[in-house]
Amino acid sequence: MRHGLRAGASALIIAMMAGAVPAWADFWSDAGAKLQGVTLHGVTESTPPSNYVKNVLAPQFTEKTGISVEIETTSWDQMYDKAIKDMEAGTGIYDMVYIEQDIIYAYLARNFLVDITKSLKDDPSIKSPDFDESNFTSFANYFKNADGDLFGLPMEAFIKVYLYRTDLFNDPEIQAAFKEKTGHDLKPATTHEEYTEIAEFFTEYGKEKGLDLWGTTAQAHTGHPASWYEFFESVAPTFGVYNWGINAADNYGATVEHGGQMNSDKAKAALKYWLHLRDIAPPESAASTWTEVASTFAAGRAAQGLVYGENAAWIATDPEQSRVVGNVGVALPPLEPGVLEDAESGKGYIGYYDGGAFGIPVTSKNKEAALLFLQYIGQDSVQGPWAVAGSRITNTATYDDPGVQELDKKLGGYFTMLRDDGKLFAGAPPYPFHAQVVQATNSTFYDILTGAIDPDAGLDKMAAQAEDELTNLGYRK
Amino acid sequence: MRSNKVGWWLLAPTLVILGIFGILPFIYVLYLSFHQWNPFGANPNQVFIGANNFRRLVFDAEFLTAIWVTLKFAFFAVFSEIVIGYLLAQLFMREFPGKGFFRTIHTLPLIVAPIVVGSIWRLMTTPSVGIIPYYAKSLFGMDINIGRDAGTAFFFTVVMDIWHWTPLVTLTLLAALLSLPKDPFEQAQIDGASRAQIFWHITLPMIRPAILATVFIRLMDALRTVDEVWMLTGGGPGAATRYIGLHIWKVVFPKTDYGYGAAISVIVLYLTLVMCWMLYVGLVAPRNKGNS
C-alpha cells in the first residue's frame, strides 16, 4: 500500500516536474522558434571571459534556441575600429559589440547603442523570466544612461588591487630586518609613505642578498599608454586627483588656473611618488605594460605592486604561469588622508574598476535575437562557472556560488574585496573624449618618463595640451 | 610588327584592378583630408575646413618629429639592407654544396609575420631579462635598456628590420645577377681587370635597375613600417621610434581623428612620391629610354 502511495507520489512529482520543466525550456525555444535561421555576429577581444562566452555560452544558447552565434575575436585596436566603422557607416555587420567601460560614454553620446531596458519593456515576448537587471552589481551603472536605462550587458568586471607577497611579508627574518631598519612592523601599506618605505626596503634587500627581487612593480612603459593609465587611473586618485584632474563642471578645465587639477600640487606630489617607485622597480619597468607587470610579479621579482584583477587571479593560482602561487595577498591601495572618506561619500574613488559589457548597435539587423543572447549570458545561473573561468563577477548572486568562494580563498580574498569594497573603486570618468585626451597628452608623459622634461613642467604642459584638445574637439568653449 | 593593341590588352587587367582599388580610395582619402571629422568630437559630422588640416600639420611638432625619425630609420635600414643583400647575393652566385638549403634558410625571416617579428625581438630585448641585455651585461658589462635609451631602441628597430627584410634584397638581386650574360665578365677577366673594376664598370651598371627597384620597394615599405616597431617599442622611449606609420595609426585608431589622419597620409604619400620620383627620373628613366 505504502509502495503504491510512494510510487504514486513519485509519479505525481515527476509529472509536475515534467510539467514545470517545459515551462522553463519553453521560453528559450519559443523565443528562438520565431528567429530560426538567424546568425548573430559579435566582436570582442580574445580574453578568458570572452573566450568562455564564445566557447561555452554561445553553443549552449544555440542549442536552446536554434539561433547560431559567430563571435569574432580580434585585437583591442581592431575591435573598436571595426565596431565604430560599422556603427558609423550603418553597415549592420555586428549584432553585438564589446564595450569597454571607458568607451561607453562615447558610444552613448553618439546614440550608437540599443536601449536594452526599453526594448525589453516594449516587447515582453522576448523578455526572459530569468533575466533581471537588478541582479547586476554596481558595475552595471556605468552602462546606464541618465534615465537609468541599461545599454550594455555587463560581461566582466575587475578592480586593480594592491598585491603583496605573503611569503615575504610573513617571513620572520625579513620582519625582523624590516623592524630593525625602519622601526615599524611589516604589514601591507595603508599610506604612501609606508608603501615607499616597504618598497625601498625590499629593493635594498634584494640587492644585498643578490636576489632578483625589487620592492614594487611599475607600469612605466615609455611608449605605450599603459604608463599614463597607471598614473591617472590608479595613483593620482589615491592622492585626491579624480577624473584625471579635468573639471567637467567648469568648462572642462584641466589646468589649475581654469579650475582643473591635472597640474595641481596633489598631482605633482603623486607623480613624484610614482616616479620614485619607478626608479626602485625592476629594470624592465621602462618597457612594462600591464602584461609585463603581471609577469614580473608572477616571476617573483616584486614584493608589491598594483595589478589588474584579471591578472591577479592567474598569478595566485596557475602554477604553469606563476612562480608565486599561494603567496599572494590582496589589499586596498595606499591612500592619502581624506581620500577614503571621499570615496565612501561618492565624491571620489580609490582605484580603477575595469571591465566591459556587450551592447547592441542600433544598426544591427537582428536585434531581437541579440537581446535574447544578452539575456542568456546575463542570467544568474550561468555566472558561476564563468566567474571561475574568467575571474570576473558581474552579478551579485555570484559571490555566493560555491566555486567562486573556493576560488576566493586561493585569491587571498579578492572576490570578497570586490564585493565589500568594489563601490570605492570607479571606472573611467564619463568622458566621450577619453581616447582623444589620452593620446593628446601621453607624448609629454613619455617625455617625463625619459627625463626629457621635468615632472612639474611636464604636468603643466599636459594640462595645457588636454585643454587644447578639448577645445579642438569642441567640448571646451 | 605587332600592333600596340595587343600591348594594351595585356596591360588592361592591371590597369583595371589598380584603377578601382587604387584611385577610388585615394580620392576618398583626399576628400577626407579637407574635412574635420572625429566621430567622438562634439560635432561628429564631417565639416569642410579647406586646407586647415594641412596648416595644422606644418606646426605639429609630433608630426615633424615622426617624419624626421622615419627618414633616419629608412636611411639606415635600407642602406644596410642593400649592401648586405648584395654581398649575400654575390655569395650565392658561387658554387658550393647545400646551396639550396642555405638559400631556403636565409629566406626564413621573411615568412615570419611582422607582429611575431616584433614580439621575438621584444622578448629578446626586454631589459634585464631578455637574452640580449642579459648576456650583454654579464659578458660585456653593457647596460642595454630599450625602454630607457632612445638610441638603443632606434638601433634595435633598425637591426630588426635588417634581419627581417634583407632576404628580400638578396633574392631580388640574385635573380638579377643570374640573368646577366656571362660574356662581359669573361672578357674583362681576359683583359686583366681587377675585381673592383669589374664591379664598378660592369656589374653595377648592369644591375642598376634591379638595385633601384629594390631601393624603391624597401624605402617605401620602411617608411610605412608599423606592426614590428609597434610590438617592439610602442613608439618609445618618448617619440624616439614613433615612425610616421605608427603616428598615423595612433591618430586614426584610438584618437579617431579621421580628417587629420587623412591629411597626414596625403602628405606622407606626397613626400614619398617626390623622393621616389627624383630617384626614378634621375637614374632609371634615362636607362630605360636607352633600352627601348
Place this chain on the structure above:
Amino acid sequence: MRPSNPWLNVLLWILLSFATLFPIYWLFVISVKPAVDLFTTPEIILRSLYWKNYVEVFNDPTLRRYMTNSLIISTGNALLCSVLAFMACYALSRFDLAGKENIFFWTITNRMAPAAVFLLPFFLLYTKVFAIGDFKLYDTRIGLILLYCTFNLPFAIWTLRPTIDGIPKELDEAATVDGCSTWQTIREVVWPLARPGMAVTFILIWVFAWNEFLLAATLTSFNARTITTGLSEYVTTTGTAWGKMAAISIFTLIPALIIFSMVQRSIVAGLTFGAVKE
C-alpha cells in the same frame, strides 16, 4: 666567376645561418616555455620543454581554418599577380605604348601610402559598393585576393621588369621571323628565360600576402580570417600570450617552407638556361 674553395663557402654560410636562425630559434624557445619563464634569467640551452602551447594550437580547429585561408589567399594572390605582372611587363617592354613610363611609375604609387587611413574607404567599398543583394566582398577570400593586388601587383611589375627587359628583343624577333605567334613567342622564348625572375616574384608576393595584417583584420570577420589576424588576437589588454603566438608561428613556417622549396627549383633551373645564352 672567381674560383674559390666551396667548403669555405659552406663554413661562411653556417656562420651566417646562425645570425638568421637565432631569432627563429628564440621563437621556438618562446613557444616551449611557460610565460613566467620569459621574465626570469634566460637560458639558451633548454632544460625542459613545455608542450602545452603546441597541444592547444594543434587541437584548435579555428587555427586550422585560419591557416587554410591564409594559404588560399596568399597562393591565389601570388598567382594572380605573377600572371598579370608578366603580361604587363611584357607589354611595357615589347610595345611602344603611349605614356608607358608614366603608367609604370603610377603603378608603384599605390604602394606608397601608409595603410591605416585607407581602411575606411576599403571598408566602405567592400560593404556597400561591391555588394549584390546579401553578398558582399567583405569577409571573403576572393575579396582579399583582389585587394592585395593593389600593392602586390605594382611590386611584381617593378621586380619583374628588369628581368623581362633583360631578355633581348632579338630573340622575340627571331621567333616571329620563324613564324611564331605572340603566344608561342612568349611560351617558347620569353617565359623560360624569365623563370628565375618569376620564381622570385612569386615567392616575394606570397610572403607579402601571407604577412599582411591590417587589411585582413579589417576586411574579414569570421569566415575569411587569416593566420596573421589570428595571431593578433593573442595581444589583449590582459596580456599577450607569447607562447601560443610563438607556437602558431612555428606552425606557419611549415607550409611556407614547402611552397618556397617548390618554387626555388625554378631559380636553379634559370641558372642552366643562363649558361646556354650566347
